[in-house]
Amino acid sequence: MVTISEVKTGTSARENRTAAHTHIRGLGLRPDGTAEKVLSGFVGQESAREACGLIVDLIRAKKMSGRAVLLAGGPGTGKTALALAISQELGTKVPFRPIVASEIFSAEVKKTEALMENFRRAIGLRVKETKEVYEGEVTDLTPEEAENPLGGYGKTISHVVVGLKSGKGTKKLRLDPSIYEAIQKERVAVGDVIYIEANTGAVKRVGRSDAYATEFDLEAEEYVPIPKGEVHKKKEIVQDVTLHDLDVANARPQGGQDIMSMMSQLSKPRKTEITDKLRTEINKVVSTYISSGVAELVPGVLFIDEVHMLDIECFTYLNRALEASISPIVVLASNRGVCTIRGTDDIEAPHGIPSDLAGRLLIVPTYPYDKADIETIVKIRAKTEGLDASEEALMRVAEIGAETSLRYALQLLTPAGVIAKSQGRGKIEKSDVEECKELFIDAGRSAGLVTGNFLA
Structure with a gap:
């Protein structure tokens, strides 16, 4: 007899590695902003959690951009946990970039370049665009063939006929063969709900129509309802990118200078040096589209752990970067007391941070656990x-x-x-x-x- 065993998958299976702060799900604050003793995986450190709650409120109100916070306390007092809890509270739409200070030291990349790259990774841009789309359940998918113009016995696809059905009607579309390739890549079949962008011809499979959902179905499909309204409609599409994505995409720009040309380059990243001049030009274009309402800037959080590992040059550059018109919220963490600033011979400072930078910081202390x-x-x-x-x-x-x-x-x-x-x-x-x-x-x-x- 052939032995058949079921491979169990799903939410019950432990697929993810349990990390040091897996249990942290948020700051554990009441609606009035005060901290519970034990909540959301956090224990103790009530004053630090309440302070971080205020910082989260300032970030949401967009009144924290260009400022920095220092989490100061001994080893194992929850500094990294607080930073991750801030990230959990802000949600997935706000960029969060965690690094360790020693990461920026490399033989290949300048310290200041590595620091600025992480700054740009922590600044998001939410682009809203109204597109003409065809959206509905696929009722017909017929590729039509023609004789191969290059001769021979083979045939080539001249166009493809797609039937779409929505809540208010049906349409038959005759599409270019290049779109048929996109349909094949998405593995679209009759009964799937898709949308096709009229301008670019991009095809996106949303899911299987819920008309095909039965209790006897063996496939682990995501069933979606048939779209409401007409098949041909205007739809607002929101795209989230970081400024670093735009830097990389436009390091060797090809095409126009409008926001959508910039976005189209994201799929063609090239490893090349990004100059300050290029970043300044991108900032100008981004500012123009923010002022015109096409895009919205989302300042994220850059978390630098073990910040005392930075040297005096990095601290000087950090001062300058914080004063830029477009900058993220910077959260620093240090477990040192008074120590020598790296890159100097005998200059000592609290937490290993120069006094001119320390004076700009909101300092949140953490205390040993009882x-x-x-x-x-x-x-x-x-x-x-x-x-x-x-x-x-x-x-x-x-x-x-x-x-x-x-x-x-x-x-x-x-x-x-x-x-x-x-x-x-x-x-x-x-x-x-x-x-x-x-x-x-x-x-x-x-x-x-x-x-x-x-x-x-």
Whole structure:
């Protein structure tokens, strides 16, 4: 007998990797802007979350552009989590560009170029365009052939006849053979809902008509209703791009200088140097279309973690970039106290940031977690990682977190789960945590061990 087994897919399958901040779903604020003790995966840091809530409101009101925020606190106090929570609160339509400061140092790209590129990636442009489209359910799809003009026995497609049906009527269209290629790429069949742009001939398959949806259907199709109104209509299409996309697309411009010519170049990116002159010209065109109402600027968020790793040249350039007419909201994070600014011999400053830049920042402090907060975080992480642990084991992990660091304690959870499974148990016990603690030492014990070896 042939064995057939079903491959289970869908929302129940864990397809995504569990990252360090997977459990963060937002800032966890009440409607009046005050923070809950535990909400949206966040625990504690109420004052910092409320401050970040105000920053989110300023960004939404478009009163924060060109300003910068510094999240300052010790390691493992939730600075990166706060930045990601700001991103979650703003939604997917607002660009969010997270980088680590050391990323901008490269042998191939200048520091200032890398910094400006990330600035431009964090600034969005929402272009609204009214297009003439044909939209409806495909009732007929017939390619018509003709003799090959180059001779031989083969035939070529001269045109294709497409029948479309909408809520208020039907139409038959005779289309160019190039559009038939686009129809084939989209895998359009009779019964699909599509729309065709009249100007460009672009074809988009929206989904399968819900008239074909039955409980016995085996295909995992997305069913959509038949479009309302006439088949031929004017439709407003909104397109979201970043300024960096426009920079790359127009580094070697071909075609007109109107906004749609610029947009059409997005599908043909070329790796080449982007000059300040080109960026200035693109800014002028963007400003023109913003003032005429064709496009809307969406200042996003650039998050620079470990900002003390930047050098004095980068900080100087950052000052200039923040003062530009088109700039994003910059969120910086640092876990240093007073330290030497990189690129200088002996200039010390709080958080490793020059005083002239630090004076421009809104500084949000984060504080170490107490034992009760650590216990709650450990329980949330165990649930997020799908681990079954006894209360005793979770309490022991929390104790280790209070003694050493939260990061170290959370890293013990998954190995403890592996040890429990290897011993035939589904639940993590305290002994599994203790075994992991012996196998993997924390940074403090490691430093003591190394120091002892050197002294010996």
